Amino acid sequence: MKITTWNVRGLSAPNKRRLVKRVLSRSASEIIVMQETKLSIDNAEGFLKYCRDWEGVFQEANGSTGGLGILWKPDSVKVNLFEKAENWMICNVYNIRENSKFPLINVYGPSKTVEKTKVWNILTNKIKDLMSDRVVVAGDFNALLDLDQKKGGLRMTNKVMDDFRDFVERNQLVDVKPKNGRSTWINRRVNFANISERLDRHFIGEYWMGSSFQAEACILHVSLSDHFPVELKLSEGLPKGKSSFKVLSMWWRDGEFLSNLERWWKEINIFKGTPSFFFVKRMNFMKKKIKRWNRDCFKNIFEEKSRIEEALLQINSDTILRGMTNDTFLREKALKEELAEVLLRE
Structure with missing residues (x-):
């Protein structure tokens, strides 16, 4: 099972359609978790028709900002929307191939500190109500866990990081760190004006960290947006040994x-x-x-x-x-x- 989270902010509507379509056509992921879609419900239906062989659900944007979406391959998984709000979506995912279920939460963190804390508290209650240690929480959190997850720009306040760490610890979530880098957002400026941060990430419940399970994240190289997609690979079963010889x-x-x-x-x-x-x-x-x-x-x-x-x-x-x-x-x-x-x- 592969889940990719991607903030598509910074793309014009034509570029957004073209780039997302290109990523979807080449993606090995079964699920794409999107933030900052800037789509109304009517536009979301047209956008979904543009993405062939994929199904999806959306949370409408607030005017020209925000908007969430979850796309999936119907031959691999089934996704049912459970609940949604301006900054989050909760879905139940059924993995057809592995005959397993888990809740998936798409998060787009607010920019203001007070609103961040409010969203973390709401999601804590929602995760508690789900009563599942298989939860996957993915998205652009607009928050950091540590200072070393940011280069350049103003220092993020301790209040923001403390609240975010508290959210992660209270819900017993595990941060899956990318194997090939740290920054998922870069402002695309040069020299001293350059700022990079790790805003996009995946958290997983303790079930996925069992001894017979593997979780791996990778930052994908996609241009045009200031955010890089992050792919999470979840592999059930014991680690595989040496593969058998195959005729190519x-x-x-x-x-x-x-x-x-x-x-x-x-x-x-x-x-x-x-x-x-x-x-x-x-x-x-x-x-x-x-x-x-x-x-x-x-x-x-x-x-x-x-x-x-x-x-x-x-x-x-x-x-x-x-x-x-x-x-x-x-x-x-x-x-x-x-x-x-x-x-x-x-």
Whole structure:
């Protein structure tokens, strides 16, 4: 199960439709939790028709600001809206493939301190009423747990952080930290004017932290918005061991693959023993030959992908430490275009 939270603020209506449609078409997530949609109920219905193969529910925007939405793939999950308000939505999610249920809360934190505290108190009561340790709370909270989650700009008050930490602790929530960075919002300015914060996140109940469960978050590289989507992956069951050897369809597109198989098979006359022992040794020998050939033949794609991803991660790290420069911005844009081409080839 994958759940992505994304504040789409900063996008014009045409860009919002195009970018969201592109993300949805490429997304591996079953659920997209959105904030700052700026959609009325009528516009939300038209927006949903634009997102093919997805269903959704929305909380209407307050004029030209706010607005919440939850989109899902109906072939994977079923989502029923339980309750909603200006700053939050509560849904019951049924995972069809895993035959499991859990409550999902979409949150868009207010900007004012007093309103933040009010929302945290309301949500605490709502979570208590749900009586579930499987809860997932996702969104843009407009609050930080620690000072190191912000670079640049004015320091956030202790009152805001204390209230937010109290909300997390009272509800026994676990903050799933992204594995590839810290900042989910960047103001897209350079040098001393650059500000970055970790405003978008996922909290999970204690059930998901069981010894036989894995929770992992990752910041996705999507441009045009000042917020980066954050994807949460929840995996039930024991951690998987080594995967079995698989024959890949792309191998058959290489004209020399079959002739290589025949040549490698004839090379295996070095083992002695019973027929069953000889067969096992022969198959292991073939597997090693194929894996080595696959690495040598297709390494250009995978090495290029790895190089680009490492460069993007380095740009993220440099941006967090020193802010975003014009050169960094252009370099990041070029790398994302390169990565899209490599992924298409892959």
